[in-house]
Amino acid sequence: xxxxxxxxxxxxxxxxxxxxxxxxxxxxxxxxxxxxxxxxxxxxxxxxxxxxxxxxxxxxxxxxxxxxxxxxxxxxxxxxxxxxxxxxxxxxxxxxxxxxxxxxxxxxxxxxxxxxxxxxxxxxxxxxxxxxxxxxxxxxxxxxxxxxxxxxxxxxxxxxx
Amino acid sequence: xxxxxxxxxxxxxxxxxxxxxxxxxxxxxxxxxxxxxxxxxxxxxxxxxxxxxxxxxxxxxxxxxxxxxxxxxxxxxxxxxxxxxxxxxxxxxxxxxxxxxxxxxxxxxxxxxxxxxxxxxxxxxxxxxxxxxxxxxxxxxxxxxxxxxxxxxxxxxxxxxxxxxxxxxxxxxxxxxxxxxxxxxxxxxxxxxxxxxxxxxxxxxxxxxxxxxxxxxxxxxxxxxxxxxxxxxxxxxxxxxxxxxxxxxxxxxxxxxxxxxxxxxxxxxxxxxxxxxxxxxxxxxxxxxxxxxxxxxxxxxxxxxxxxxxxxxxxxxxxxxxxxxxxxxxxxxxxxxxxxxxxxxxxxxxxxxxxxxxxxxxxxxxxxxxxxxxxxxxxxxxxxxxxxx
Numbered sequence: 001x002x003x004x005x006x007x008x009x010x011x012x013x014x015x016x017x018x019x020x021x022x023x024x025x026x027x028x029x030x031x032x033x034x035x036x037x038x039x040x041x042x043x044x045x046x047x048x049x050x051x052x053x054x055x056x057x058x059x060x061x062x063x064x065x066x067x068x069x070x071x072x073x074x075x076x077x078x079x080x081x082x083x084x085x086x087x088x089x090x091x092x093x094x095x096x097x098x099x100x101x102x103x104x105x106x107x108x109x110x111x112x113x114x115x116x117x118x119x120x121x122x123x124x125x126x127x128x129x130x131x132x133x134x135x136x137x138x139x140x141x142x143x144x145x146x147x148x149x150x151x152x153x154x155x156x157x158x159x160x161x
Numbered sequence: 162x163x164x165x166x167x168x169x170x171x172x173x174x175x176x177x178x179x180x181x182x183x184x185x186x187x188x189x190x191x192x193x194x195x196x197x198x199x200x201x202x203x204x205x206x207x208x209x210x211x212x213x214x215x216x217x218x219x220x221x222x223x224x225x226x227x228x229x230x231x232x233x234x235x236x237x238x239x240x241x242x243x244x245x246x247x248x249x250x251x252x253x254x255x256x257x258x259x260x261x262x263x264x265x266x267x268x269x270x271x272x273x274x275x276x277x278x279x280x281x282x283x284x285x286x287x288x289x290x291x292x293x294x295x296x297x298x299x300x301x302x303x304x305x306x307x308x309x310x311x312x313x314x315x316x317x318x319x320x321x322x323x324x325x326x327x328x329x330x331x332x333x334x335x336x337x338x339x340x341x342x343x344x345x346x347x348x349x350x351x352x353x354x355x356x357x358x359x360x361x362x363x364x365x366x367x368x369x370x371x372x373x374x375x376x377x378x379x380x381x382x383x384x385x386x387x388x389x390x391x392x393x394x395x396x397x398x399x400x401x402x403x404x405x406x407x408x409x410x411x412x413x414x415x416x417x418x419x420x421x422x423x424x425x426x427x428x429x430x431x432x433x434x435x436x437x438x439x440x441x442x443x444x445x446x447x448x449x450x451x452x453x454x455x456x457x458x459x460x461x462x463x464x465x466x467x468x469x470x471x472x473x474x475x476x477x478x479x480x481x482x483x484x485x486x487x488x489x490x491x492x493x494x495x496x497x498x499x500x501x502x503x504x505x506x507x508x509x510x511x512x513x514x515x516x517x518x519x520x521x522x523x524x525x526x527x528x529x530x531x532x533x534x535x536x537x538x539x540x541x542x543x544x545x546x547x548x549x550x
Binding site: 006007008009010011014026028030036038040048049050051054 | 237241242243245246291295298299302303304305306309310313314316317484
């Protein structure tokens with residue numbers, strides 16, 4: 001997907017892209033934090049863009065979180081492409097595993113495998129940088145970053161292999 | 162300390178009146194600036210309700226208003242936005258300058274003004290109101306349009322031209338010679354260059370200095386305001402104009418420091434800018450307005466046309482079609498705060514000029530936004546456009 005960036009001096013930035021259905025969509029990120037979602041109708045440059053939504057800074061953040069929550073692991077995957085050898089993976093805590101109901105710190109995952117748990121996804125909710133006191137529940141998905149071997153080790157650890 | 166009840170009462174009444182006028186203007190989605198000017202006209206000598214007690218406050222407040230207007234203008238700038246605008250729209254900026262400064266200069270010459278007066282009037286007709294227009298583009302939901310980057314780029318370059326223009330004006334308006342004026346211009350340009358370099362290479366250091374030990378808003382406000390006023394005073398004492406000094410401080414601050422400074426200065430700027438517009442209105446007597454009205458109307462008509470042309474040109478460079486070009490042209494027509502700043506700096510010695518510019522800004526600050534609102538916009542269909550914001 002190509003995202004075109006247009007500078008709006010003094011106001012902010014405008015991103016434009018064409019979605020899968022061929023609609024031209026724009027997102028204005030205002031400097032003050034607010035955002036606007038825009039749909040362009042037709043290809044005629046004279047056609048005015050239609051602002052579909054106008055969001056305050058808070059609303060824009062909330063929307064980004066809603067759209068972004070299920071995709072957080074994918075985004076980490078993008079990040080790990082930047083560093084050779086670094087990978088990201090999701091490891092689910094299973095009910096029959098040894099750590100369901102126990103604290104994250106008790107897994108000693110970082111010490112034992114070298115890989116880091118950078119986020120925990122529980123349903124719609126994402127906890128970035130969880131502390132060692134965080135209790136893991138069955139169904140939690142750990143977002144793990146590390147080397148290939150490190151991630152495999154975390155998987156074995158959490159599954160009780 | 163003895164409080165003057167008369168002063169407090171006058172100020173209270175004035176500010177209340179301004180707030181009512183501001184609310185009225187916003188109701189019709191117009192800029193409050195022309196109404197503040199009108200309020201000044203009504204209160205001044207020969208007006209309906211003279212305000213003797215608050216005179217000194219308004220005078221001092223107006224000076225601070227100019228400094229804050231230019232400081233926040235400088236804070237808006239980023240080097241990246243400026244260079245992008247310059248690269249894409251330098252020809253638009255020249256077209257804009259030549260087309261719009263000329264009518265003002267010719268009118269000044271016809272009226273028999275001196276060099277300072279001619280230069281002032283040229284600046285008044287040249288500079289569009291970035292404050293009014295940026296807000297207008299948001300309100301009219303035009304941020305997504307193709308022509309909008311062109312409009313905003315032209316505004317950025319115009320605002321930047323003020324850094325060269327104001328020192329020139331400050332010297333000539335004070336009765337200096339062209340030689341002194343050029344010297345002032347050189348000093349100012351060198352200072353701008355220094356400010357830009359500082360902000361580009363050491364901006365984060367400067368910001369860190371300002372944000373040293375995590376200041377609360379109060380601390381930050383005092384620091385920024387203190388530094389700005391000192392620099393403004395220095396600039397004024399070397400005849401470069403306090404306004405330019407404040408602009409330079411704004412330019413040198415970038416990133417987080419600029420964002421936070423903008424946030425704490427916003428309300429203060431609004432207050433003192435309102436006082437400044439009021440003060441300019443106060444210096445013009447309503448009686449002087451009537452004789453200059455034909456000249457102001459003519460100038461407004463001509464320069465609305467020339468702005469339309471320069472906006473048209475800039476939007477065409479951005480690849481906008483005819484309707485987009487028309488929207489860009491009409492959007493740029495509004496003149497406002499900086500035309501008044503110019504007259505605030507130059508108008509002290511020119512009585513007639515003050516009245517002419519007041520009438521001119523009154524006309525275009527109202528007509529500009531109205532024109533662009535009803536030009537080349539789509540028929541209001543279902544959807545968010547129908548709801549006024």
